Amino acid sequence: MTDLLHHTAPRQPEATPRDALVARDVHVQAGSFPAVRGVSAAFRPGVFSAVIGPNGAGKSTLLRALLGLNPVTGGEVTLAGRPLNAWSRAQRSRQLAYLAQSEGLPDGARVRDVVALGRGAGDWRFGLLPRTPWTPADEAAVDAALDRTDTRRFEDRRVSELSGGERQRAALARALAAEPRFLLLDEPTNHLDLAYALDVVRYLRCEVAGGLGVVAVLHDLNLAARADHLVLLCGGRVQASGTPHEVLTPEHLHAAYGLHVNVVQHADRLLVIPQD
Ligand SMILES: Nc1ncnc2c1ncn2[C@@H]1O[C@H](COP(=O)(O)OP(=O)(O)OP(=O)(O)O)[C@@H](O)[C@H]1O
Numbered sequence: 001m002t003d004l005l006h007h008t009a010p011r012q013p014e015a016t017p018r019d020a021l022v023a024r025d026v027h028v029q030a031g032s033f034p035a036v037r038g039v040s041a042a043f044r045p046g047v048f049s050a051v052i053g054p055n056g057a058g059k060s061t062l063l064r065a066l067l068g069l070n071p072v073t074g075g076e077v078t079l080a081g082r083p084l085n086a087w088s089r090a091q092r093s094r095q096l097a098y099l100a101q102s103e104g105l106p107d108g109a110r111v112r113d114v115v116a117l118g119r120g121a122g123d124w125r126f127g128l129l130p131r132t133p134w135t136p137a138d139e140a141a142v143d144a145a146l147d148r149t150d151t152r153r154f155e156d157r158r159v160s161e162l163s164g165g166e167r168q169r170a171a172l173a174r175a176l177a178a179e180p181r182f183l184l185l186d187e188p189t190n191h192l193d194l195a196y197a198l199d200v201v202r203y204l205r206c207e208v209a210g211g212l213g214v215v216a217v218l219h220d221l222n223l224a225a226r227a228d229h230l231v232l233l234c235g236g237r238v239q240a241s242g243t244p245h246e247v248l249t250p251e252h253l254h255a256a257y258g259l260h261v262n263v264v265q266h267a268d269r270l271l272v273i274p275q276d
Contacts, residue, residue: 017044017045018080018081019044019045019080019181020042020043020044020045020080020213021042021043021044021066021077021078021079021096021182021213021215022041022042022043022077022078022079023039023040023041023042023062023065023066023075023076023077024040024075024076024077024078025038025039025040025074025075025076026038026039026040026062026065026072026074026075026076026077027039027072027073027074027075028058028061028062028064028065028070028071028072028073029073030061030070034236035058035061035236036058036061036062036065036236037058037235037236037237038074038075038237039058039062039075039231039233039236039237039238040075040238041231041238041241043066043182043213043215043229044213044229045181045182045211045212045213046208046209046211046212046213047208047213047214047228047229048204048205048208048214048216048226048227048228048229049213049214049215049216049227049228049229049230049231050215050216050217050218050223050224050227050229050230050231051063051215051216051217051218051230051231051233052217052218052219052221052224052230052231052232052233052247053232053233053234053239053256054234054256054257057233057234057235057236057256058233058235058236059186059217059233060101060186060217061236062233063098063184063186063215063217065077066096066184066215067092067096067098067184068084068085068087068092068096069098079092079095079096079182080095093120093178094178094179094180095180095181095182096180096181096182096183096184097118097175097176097178097180097182097183097184098175098183098184098185098186099171099172099175099183099184099185099186099188100186101186101187101190103167103168103171105159105167105170105171105174106159107158107159107160108158108159108160109158109159110155110156110157110158110159111146111151111154111155111156111157111158111159111162111170111173112142112146112155112156114159114170114171114173114174115142115145115146115151115155115170115173115174115177116138116142116177117174117177118141118142118145118173118174118175118176118177118178119134119138119141119142119177119178120178141177141178141179142177144176144177145173145174145176145177146173148173148176148203148206148207149169149170149172149173149176149203150169150199150203151166151169151170151173154166164191164192164196165192165193165196165199168188168192168196168200169196169199169200169203172185172188172200172203176207180212181212181213182212182213182214182215183204183207183212183213183214183215184214184215184216185204185214185215185216185217186216186217187217187218187219188200188204188216188218189201189218189220189223190219197220197223198223201223201226204216205226208228221248221253221272222270222271222272224244224248225244225248225269225270225271225272226244226269227244228243229241229242229243230242230243230244230246230247230248231247232247232252232253232256233256234255234256239252239255239256240252244269244270245270248263248270248272249263250262250263253272259274259275259276260274260275260276261273261274261275262275
């Protein structure tokens with residue numbers, strides 16, 4: 001526990017509030033490979049956390065363990081102080097939303113119907129089933145998610161007619177429609193141009209300001225520098241965690257990526273520039 005407090009937010013008196021999503025000494029096997037080896041980290045509502053690290057560091061495996069999708073083989077994950085497996089699947093899915101790396105969306109469906117899936121209105125793999133009863137609160141949550149991701153203007157278009165960036169925003173709207181306490185995203189800016197990638201980060205920042213806890217796996221360190229809290233993984237272990245200033249140091253990045261980098265302050269944030 002002491003170690004956990006030290007790693008997460010050393011200057012904040014309440015590093016692990018009661019409503020946090022917490023990994024304590026978590027180990028996860030991926031097949032026979034120990035992909036996550038003793039990770040401790042606390043993720044809080046109202047905080048934008050990013051999990052960074054080189055390819056194969058264990059980022060996706062950790063994210064799936066935080067969602068209860070990968071069983072932990074040691075340690076535990078707790079949500080609001082209760083072990084994740086003490087929550088029913090339905091309770092858990094109301095608290096934790098997931099945006100996977102390659103989010104499969106039903107090509108033939110309208111964007112609005114896809115966003116409605118976030119309310120549990122069916123599963124596209126089994127057909128778009130209307131949720132019953134469908135309430136005004138469900139309708140309002142879909143509207144709000146469309147507005148907050150700027151997807152309402154194409155709510156009647158079919159997924160097959162969207163660009164990659166529009167598709168990603170529709171997927172984000174679907175996740176937000178669930179009104180989760182935490183949103184966990186695996187490389188949400190993958191394949192997006194700079195403008196779309198910044199849009200996604202901007203939308204996430206707004207949600208965080210409204211109290212959502214965001215945990216995003218990010219490869220782009222200059223996007224990750226916009227997060228509040230970073231966890232740098234390497235070889236399945238935490239190399240460093242804390243604020244961007246604490247984590248994005250030439251020493252930590254050299255240890256994790258084997259690269260020499262310069263880290264400079266630009267306006268109100270850090271820029272990581274490889275020397276090679
Ligand atoms: N089913 C599996 N069987 C064996 N090894 C696996 C399996 N799934 C993942 N691994 C290994 O576990 C390690 C961690 O994988 P993971 O996908 O979590 O890493 P990552 O940090 O998300 O990587 P990337 O940035 O490349 O997406 C990798 O070395 C990977 O090869």
